[in-house]
Amino acid sequence: MLELTNAEWVALSLSLKVALTGVVVSLPFGFVVAWVLARKSFPGKIILDGLVHLPLVVPPVATGYLLLVLLGVNGPAGAWLNDQFGLRLVFTWQGAAIVAAIMGFPLLVRALRLSIEAIDTSLIQAARTLGASPSRVFVTVILPLVSPGLIAGSLLAFSRALGEFGATIAFVGNIPGETQTLPLALYSALQSPGGEEMGYRLVALSIVLAVVTLAASELLGRAVRRRLTGDAL
Amino acid sequence: MSSVLSISVQKQEGTFTLDAEFEASAGVTGIIGPSGAGKSMLLSTIAGLANPDNGSIRLDRHALFDTAQNINLSPEHRELGMVFQNARLFPHMTVKSNLTFSRRQSRAALSTVEEIVDLLDIGSLLSRRPHHLSGGEKQRVAIGRALLSSPAALLMDEPLASLDLARRREIMPFLERLRHRFDLPILYVSHNLDETLRLADSVIVMDQGDILARGGVEQTLSRIDVQSLVLGGATTNDHPEPVTIVAATIGKRSDDGLFSIETPWGTLTAPNITGRYGDQVRLRIRARDLVLSTTEPTGLSIRNVIAGEVGIMTEAGSAQVDVLVRPSHDSNAQPVWARITKRAATELDLQPGHPIWALLKAVVLTSDIELEALR
Structure with missing residues (x-):
């Protein structure tokens, strides 16, 4: 029972790779968008806010289909990516990572935004009067202070990516070893006759993964908060 | 060689206009005024945290801000240290990391970490985080952090x-120590008279954005x-009691x-003075603590007598009058305010120019004159 089959390993490692890549890709964009939403006011801010939240409310299959249209080999963005970088997203794990990035984006931005709003800007001013350039302020003051939101948001987005199904199957299909993540493998197992046992094992694996992620989030969050406030929790 | 700050700034914010022009050289320039006078805004513009609409800010001949030349250095390039009302320590760093945060290298180091730690007595705090410091400790660390950025x-x-x-x-005492240790222009904003009296070498009074x-x-x-x-409004019936402030040794x-205390009016005596021989102090003398006499007093227990003539008289409500006594021995010596009843003024027939003796009980000097050591 504890021994994972080869197929299960493949699905698990692919899931982790796709989710991790998705989070890493979305982090810089997420930070910029969260910063803009938290600190700037401009006309159309509410539209940006709405756009960011779209993946949360639109049916995932619809999102996946939209991506297929846009990023498909014949789609406007997909053709350009293919011509310029030889990057093909449809039916590849990179495509699955893009899906993961997009679906986790609203969760990442929400957590980061709260954290950025909570930064005391007077600390930034103090750092500037001490001779720190904006980039040094970012690394030494802003990043450490938003780290609780960074960790919470990243792990939320990571969890969301691990569970992603609809948009992934619509955009990159269900190819074992390439795009068949855990939920897709579970789906395939349940579709095939006699696949129940593997289904149970994949369900159990998914639950373990979710619990580990949640626990990591909680522990990391505590450690960071303790560092920031010095409070023993 | 210490620097000179030359400031001339105008800034409009809503209906409020800041308009200030002054120079500050080494020593403490106290900037005092009620809240809302624009003191903090003035400091923000100097530090580069807010932009004036017009004017120039110079450190010696070096422009930090100048609308005419289109110069506006960002705060990190102004080489000015700033200490804020709240210490603004970085919560994720230890005291030591806060102190050594600044990497400014454009100027010769003003001091060393060891000296600052010693001067501010914060050696036992170095490994702690700001959350575990008292308000006073935080502010000492903040002062040390600003000094360790080697500001001009x-x-x-x-x-x-x-x-x-x-x-x-x-x-x-730490502020007094650093004021004597460092040959820097220090702009010290406060709305507190005592602080300013104790620290400042010269003073700028601000009201509604202007220098009064x-x-x-x-x-x-x-x-x-x-x-x-x-x-x-600190005193009753809307006629604040005048306070005479005088330098003394x-x-x-x-x-x-x-103790004998040397003042511009001569030597006064007082018991139980806090301070040591030779200390420069500022005396605060409340107008109500003076007694006036139109004849030279004899046979009194009072030791402290200032001979002078009546200067201006201003009514303080319906029953009292404030009388300015100008010392006669030296026309440049500082005058002293006395508050007496109107009836007494009438009975003594006080008129400007008349000779007068102002009497101050030695005991009053202990209880009602605040002596604040400057060194």
């Missing part, structure tokens, strides 16, 4: 305002209009426990 001038924005009286007393008065501490802060602005202590 230090801007202090009400550094004691968020602290209670006990903590202010705790920090004051400036100059020597004693002369400027003895002005009635300045006092009603700074102390405004603590002299010898006699065998019977009396």
Whole structure:
């Protein structure tokens, strides 16, 4: 029972790779968008806010289909990516990572935004009067202070990516070893006759993964908060 | 060689207009005024945290800001240290990391970490985080952090305002020490007369964005209009009691426990003075603590007599009058305010120009004159 089959390993490692890549890709964009939403006011801010939240409310299959249209080999963005970088997203794990990035984006931005709003800007001013350039302020003051939101948001987005199904199957299909993540493998197992046992094992694996992620989030969050406030929790 | 800050700034914010022009060289320039006078905004513009609409800010001949030349250095390039009302320590760093945060290398180091730690007595705090410090400790660390950025001038924005009286007393000696140790222009913003009296070498009084008065501490802060602005409403019936502020030197202590105090009016005596021989102090003398006499007093127990003539008289409500006594021995010596009843003024037939003797009980000097050691 504890021994994972080869197929299960493949699905698990692919899931982790796709989710991790998705989070890493979305982090810089997420930070910029969260910063803009938290600190700037401009006309159309509410539209940006709405756009960011779209993946949360639109049916995932619809999102996946939209991506297929846009990023498909014949789609406007997909053709350009293919011509310029030889990057093909449809039916590849990179495509699955893009899906993961997009679906986790609203969760990442929400957590980061709260954290950025909570930064005391007077600390930034103090750092500037001490001779720190904006980039040094970012690394030494802003990043450490938003780290609780960074960790919470990243792990939320990571969890969301691990569970992603609809948009992934619509955009990159269900190819074992390439795009068949855990939920897709579970789906395939349940579709095939006699696949129940593997289904149970994949369900159990998914639950373990979710619990580990949640626990990591909680522990990391505590450690960071303790560092920031010095409070023993 | 210490720097000179030359400031000329105008800034409009809503209906409020800041318009200030002054120079500050080494020593403490106290900037005093009621809240909302624009003191903090002035400091923000100097530090580069807010932009004036017009004007120039110079450190010696080096422009930090100049609308005519289109110069506006960002705060990190201005080489000015700033201490804020709240310490603004970085919560994720230890005291040590806060102190050594600045990497400014454009100027020769003003001091060393060891010296600053010693001067501010924060050696036992170095490995702690700001959350575990008291308000006074935080502010000392913040002052050390600003000094360790080797600034060419230090801007202090009400550094004691968020602290209670006990903590202010705790920090004051450190401020006095750093003022004597470092040959820097220090702009010290406060709305507190005591702090300014104790620290400032010269003073700028601000009201509604403008400079109302400036100059020597004693002369400027003895002005009635300045006092009603700074102390405004602190006393009863809307006629703030004038306070005379005078520079003095603590002299010898006699065998019977009396100190002699050298003032521009001559030698006064007082028991139980806190301070040591030779200390420069500023006396605050409340107008009600003086007694006036139209004849030279004899056979009285009072030791402290100032001979002079009556200067201006201003009514303080329906029953009292404030009389300015000008010392006769030296026309440049500082005058002293006395508050007496109108009836007494009438009975004594006080008129400007008449000779007068102002009497001050030695005992009053202990209880009602605040002596604040400057060194």
